Amino acid sequence: MTDLDDTDRAILRALQQDATLEASALGRRVGLSQPAAWRRVRRLRDEGVIVGRRLVLDREALGFGVTVFLGVKLAARARLEEFERAVTAIREVQTVEHVLGLYDYRLRVVARDIADFERVLRRRITALPGVGTIEANVLLSEERRPGPL
Structure with missing residues (x-):
């Protein structure tokens, strides 16, 4: 530190x-x-305290009106590296967090609408290597975005 x-x-x-x-x-x-x-x-x-700068875009202004958080539990014997490599290639997946608890990963997925999200879920996410169970939570509102430390 x-x-x-x-x-x-x-x-x-x-x-x-x-x-x-x-x-x-x-x-x-x-x-x-x-x-x-x-x-x-x-x-x-x-010293690595500042690691970069980021441009924050308004997802809704760009036509991405739906945000869904996915809890992903990998199947037994799944390879973490394989899953991580594949999931980070999906452009609709904004964040990939490896977590402890009921699920192995938490994903933040953006889509134009629910039909678009369903397409991403069915064609891209459920086809990922090692995926076992998935739980989806649709974002209703965001009161505070990640901010300063």
Whole structure:
């Protein structure tokens, strides 16, 4: 774990809110000069604290009106690597989480509508290697999206 001071934490909070901030604007926000802010960000990247930037898109605006969480239990003797490789190739599958509990994996799947989701489920997901049982939960509303740590 990297030792972070209050300025590092302020930089991370600011970048989580707006990853497009330039070093000069970031420096003004956290009370540093542009070069000092740039050096801090570079150090945080070099130490693996900052691992990338991401563009967040509005799924509904792009026509993906249905989100479904799937609990997937693999069949006995299924190969995890084989399943993971195959499931990550399905573009509608947004997240793949290997979890402990009733299911082996939790998937977040987006689709245009329920009929589109059914097509993805029948043709792509149930055909994955090692799939045993699947439980689906349709997202009704999302009150809070994953946010700053």
